[in-house]
Amino acid sequence: MLFGGSDSLATTLFAAQFKEDGDGYIYRRNRVGAAYRVSPAERDKFVDEYRRSYRKMMWLAFGFMMIAVTLAAVLVPQVLDRQAELIGYVVGAIMVIVIWLAIRRYTAAPMVDLERRAPVGPALSREERCAENSAQVGWPLLIGMAVVAGVIAISKLQTLDSATWSDYAWLLGSLLYLVFGIRALLLKWRYRNGVDGA
DSSP: OTTHHHHHHHHHHHHTTEEEETTEEEEEGGGTSOEEEEOHHHHHHHHHHHHHHHHHHHHHHHHHHHHHHHHHHHHHHHHOGGGHHHHHHHHHHHHHHHHHHHHHHHHTTHHHHHTTSOOSBOOOOHHHHHHHHHHHSOHHHHHHHHHHHHHHHHHHHTTGGGOOHHHHHHHHHHHHHHHHHHHHHHHHHHHHTTOOOO
């Protein structure tokens, strides 16, 4: 299947919102929201619906990308050759935003059915949310993110004399990722070692 790997990963991340509890599950939106009790059948239904929605979204995104690439190949060289790079960035950004909004909506879909129920527990506190989110991300990913962002930032800093606007965009993005990566590493170390924050 074309999207088998991403489908499996996305479904696993979605299913992580459900934690076993006795003979059922506790659902928390994004793993940190208010707690709702669901049956195994309900949990399976939510996971199946998410899997189908995710696959449909990925096929639509793939089709949109093919149309955009075809139009770019046919029209851009003749009409807007100088702005081809900018158009590519804009189209790519729009597609990423649409996919992100769709995933966000599909991920929160169980709340449509569960919002009429009384929660069995409150949402996690800010400190509990940070600890939960930190525990979900492994050390290799955080270290890799910081290293890659640092390498990109250094390479762009070395070519500032002949930089284009896209180079500055890459530099800004890589610096932001570097800062976020270092912050995430420090938070993970703090929660792992039980260090109180000031």
